[in-house]
Each structure stands twice: as C-alpha cells, then as structure tokens.
Amino acid sequence: MTAKNDMSMRVQTLPGLREQVAERLRMAIATGRFPAGARLIERELCEMMGVSRTSLREALRELQADGLITLQPNRGLSVSVVSEKTARSIYEVRATLEGLAARLFARSATEEQIKALHESVDHLAQVYDNFSAEAFIAAKTRFYDILLEGAGNEVAAEMLRRIHTRVSQLRVVSLSSEERARQSIRELRDFVSALEDRDEQRAFDICVAHVQAAAKAAMKTISTRED
Amino acid sequence: MTAKNDMSMRVQTLPGLREQVAERLRMAIATGRFPAGARLIERELCEMMGVSRTSLREALRELQADGLITLQPNRGLSVSVVSEKTARSIYEVRATLEGLAARLFARSATEEQIKALHESVDHLAQVYDNFSAEAFIAAKTRFYDILLEGAGNEVAAEMLRRIHTRVSQLRVVSLSSEERARQSIRELRDFVSALEDRDEQRAFDICVAHVQAAAKAAMKTISTRED
DNA sequence: TACCGTATGTTGTATGTCAAAAAACAAGAG
DNA sequence: CTCTTGTTTTTTGACATACAACATACGGTA
Numbered sequence A, B: 001m002t003a004k005n006d007m008s009m010r011v012q013t014l015p016g017l018r019e020q021v022a023e024r025l026r027m028a029i030a031t032g033r034f035p036a037g038a039r040l041i042e043r044e045l046c047e048m049m050g051v052s053r054t055s056l057r058e059a060l061r062e063l064q065a066d067g068l069i070t071l072q073p074n075r076g077l078s079v080s081v082v083s084e085k086t087a088r089s090i091y092e093v094r095a096t097l098e099g100l101a102a103r104l105f106a107r108s109a110t111e112e113q114i115k116a117l118h119e120s121v122d123h124l125a126q127v128y129d130n131f132s133a134e135a136f137i138a139a140k141t142r143f144y145d146i147l148l149e150g151a152g153n154e155v156a157a158e159m160l161r162r163i164h165t166r167v168s169q170l171r172v173v174s175l176s177s178e179e180r181a182r183q184s185i186r187e188l189r190d191f192v193s194a195l196e197d198r199d200e201q202r203a204f205d206i207c208v209a210h211v212q213a214a215a216k217a218a219m220k221t222i223s224t225r226e227d
Numbered sequence C: 001t002a003c004c005g006t007a008t009g010t011t012g013t014a015t016g017t018c019a020a021a022a023a024a025c026a027a028g029a030g
Numbered sequence D: 001c002t003c004t005t006g007t008t009t010t011t012t013g014a015c016a017t018a019c020a021a022c023a024t025a026c027g028g029t030a
Helices: A017-030 A042-049 A053-065 A084-108 A111-129 A133-151 A154-174 A178-196 A200-225 B017-030 B042-049 B053-065 B084-108 B111-129 B133-151 B154-174 B178-196 B200-225
Strands: A069-072 A076-079 B069-072 B076-079
Touching (some): A017 A042, A017 A053, A017 A133, A042 A053, A084 A178, B017 B133, B154 B200, B178 B200
16 A cells, blocks of 8 residues: 555545635524625625635525525515515424424434434533534534434435535524523434434424424514514 | 506516526536536637526526536536535435425325326336436426425425436436336326325325435446546 | 655636617607 | 616626646666
8 A cells, every 4th residue: 555545644624715705604694693684795705705706605605505595686685584484384394304304214223323412402401501603503503413324314414414504594583582492402312312222203303393383482572573 | 456567478487598508507517518527618608508608607696506517716617527425415405305305295295296296206207208308307296296386395405406406417427227217107107196195104104215216226327437 | 666846727705898779858849 | 765777786697717635657777
C-alpha cells in the first residue's frame, strides 16, 4: 500500500462557499431571524454575507427548491409564509415519512445507533433547561441524524431534513410553551423505548402520534396568528 | 368593475429561462438521453442549450437538489447513478407518499377529479400502443397531476413530482417489457375503481401494491445491469 | 516501467453590464 | 382633493468575462 492510497490523512473536504451561504440562510429562517413574509433583496444579502451575487443566487435556488423562500417573477424573493393548509400538509408528510423512518429504524438499526439515539434524547432534555433556539435546533438535528442514519433510507432522510427546516420555522413561536416541551420529551423517551424493544408497530404509532401532537400545537399558534 | 380587475385577459406568465433549462435537463435525464453516470460539462451544456453559464448553473442547482445529478467538488457533475439500495429507498418513499396521496384523494377529491383521473388512465392505455418515451411520460405526468391535485397536499405533491423524475429514469429500461406494461394498466384501472367507490383503504392497498410491483420490475433490471 | 513536472481542462467565485419589469414618486387634469 | 398619467428608481434576469484552485492528462526522464 502506497501513501497515496492512505485515506486517513485526507484533509477534511471543506464545504464550498455556496453551501455555507445556503446553510446560514436556512438557519436565519429556521430561527426566525428572517421572519415569514420578509422580503429578501439580493444586493442586501450579498453585502450582509460578503459574497458575490453569483454565489448567493445559486444558494437561493437551493432554498427555493426546499420551499423555504418564494419567488415572484421579476418581483423578488420573500420568506415563504406558511398558510394553515400548507402547515397541515407539512405535518401530514412529516408524520408519514417519519413513521416510515421509525419502522425502518426499529427493523434495522444497530445497537450502537439505538444507544446513541437514547443519549441524544438525554442531551435534548438538558437543552430545554437553559434554552436557546440555536442550541435546540442543533440538538434536535443530532437526534434526527441518528434516527435517519439508522433507518438507512437516504432518500427519505433527505426529504425529512428539508421538511425539518420548515417545521423549525413554525416551531419558533409554537414550542416556546413550556407544557408542550415537557410532553414532547416524554414522547421521545417513549419512542426510544419502543425502538429498544424493536417494537416496530409501537414505534410507528408513537412517532405518528408525536408528530400529530406537534402539529396540533403548531396549528394553534398559526390560527391565532392569522386572526 | 374596472378593466384592471378583469383577469380573463391576463397574459400567460411565461416560464423564466432558468426553469426552461431545468425542465429540458430533467427530461433529458428522465428519457435516458443523458444516461446514468454520464459526465455533464458546463461549457458543453451551455453551448447545447444556448444559455449562459450563470443561468445554467442555477438550473443545475435545482436538479442537484432533486438528487438527479451528483456533484463531486472541483471535479464536476454527472448524472446520478442509482445504486440498488438507493432504488429501494426511492420506491419505499414513493409507496409511502403515494399511499398518502391515494388516501387523501379518496377522502376529498371532487367527482370531476375522479372522472378526469379515469379518463387519464384511458389515455395512458392508448399511449402504450404506439409507444414513445416522451408521450408516455407526458401521459403519466397528467395522471399524477390529477391525482395530486385531488389529494390536496401540495407538499407531498412536490416531493412526489421530484421522485417521479428519478423513477422515470429507472423505468426507461425496466418498463419496456410488454408484460409489466399491461399489468400496470390493469392495476391503475383497479385503483381508479377503488377511488370511485371512495374506498380509502382499498385505494391505499392497491396503490402500495402497485408501487411495489413496479419496484420489483425495476430492481430486476437494475441487478442485471450491475452484473 | 515508475516517477515527476508541466500543460490543459474544469469548476468555483467574482465583476461589470444591460434590458425588462415592477414599484415609487411626481405632476397635471378633472 | 382625487384620479390618471408620465417619469425615475429599484430590483431582478441574463450575459460575458476573468481568474484562482483543483484535477487530470501528457510527456519526458531516470
């Protein structure tokens, strides 16, 4: 074996500028820093992030494909404002795909993955205490990454990751209610316990119920918002 | 009422150049004109389609988000080659989401939509006779558009449309088998009849079975391809 | 043959430019 | 004062070009 084929020293493939921009924009929307309906002006974003219009526009196309921002031709972009109907659609899809992931995880995850998932819920519970939107999203992302990795369906994973950003956006307001937060953690623990038992059906049921509960909480804040 | 508010004369909002490019590329991949694994060189594509690199690259980002093309940093793009595992994932997700759409359609589609769906299957059956990849894809797209519209979940619709392109890509080879084509039409007729009865569960079951059958056919050609 | 350096091709990013569309604004007619 | 019309400004859509970073191919040399 020559040194050339020794991958261990390979320098980490740094994310391209475009991806960084896309990621920062995603985060800005997920945390509510760019609120729903806000207009996004290319020139301003360029200055704000210190990149060229070329790179910025390519990044914007990604967010657009995710449904995170809306383009009105010749008028401009704005952060998508999620109607009640769309929100319901989002949660329907999320429940469906997350249910699939739950089944697959229960069926084929390794013991290590189950353990990792358990720990990530512990971590999530801690984050709830001294709260910050960023930390919360990071913790939840970790939980999902483990779940989706264990499920072993990369296509479903990709779709759920996208939806997840939109859900975060909705949750910014909705989950600040302490009640739902506690309950949510309980549901996740229950979920993990079903997975530890490899109980596919129970994991599925809990997962779907969990999403539906989250949907209910979110829908409440949305409908009040629209008054 | 002033003329200003009379929408009937509104000129049709023409699709931007970028979208046209994206659409043509999608089609080229779906029909196998750009086969899986083919390298895509930006300059060549620019010349081929007569657009600037700027526009082209933005279109490419869309296809990339759809998973249709794969980017290796600093190396270039190529048409995604679908592994057996990924193909399975695609069909799993498709079955899940299409099952959801079937349920929703059965639940809430209008009578007109059901009728339109029935007719689109008739049309699809005709297309099978004097076959062409383009005509087939167009007919199938029409069927899906009606189904997804009737289901009334725009988020699921968007995801299924994306997956659909990837499925077309797989099917290019797989569905040329006359057998499967005939059977497929029979399944669709059965599906529509369940919807006409508003039989949610039966529609769901047929839908999932249909996708699984399609998956089986596709997987066969994939595994032979990989020999 | 194996190695090394150079030439070439390709992507990633940045600039500058221009037309077309929309919005904001100003001016004039009723 | 209000409505309409004309003008300016802003913003997007698209293009051409440039150049650095990286990767591959090539060709010469040991």
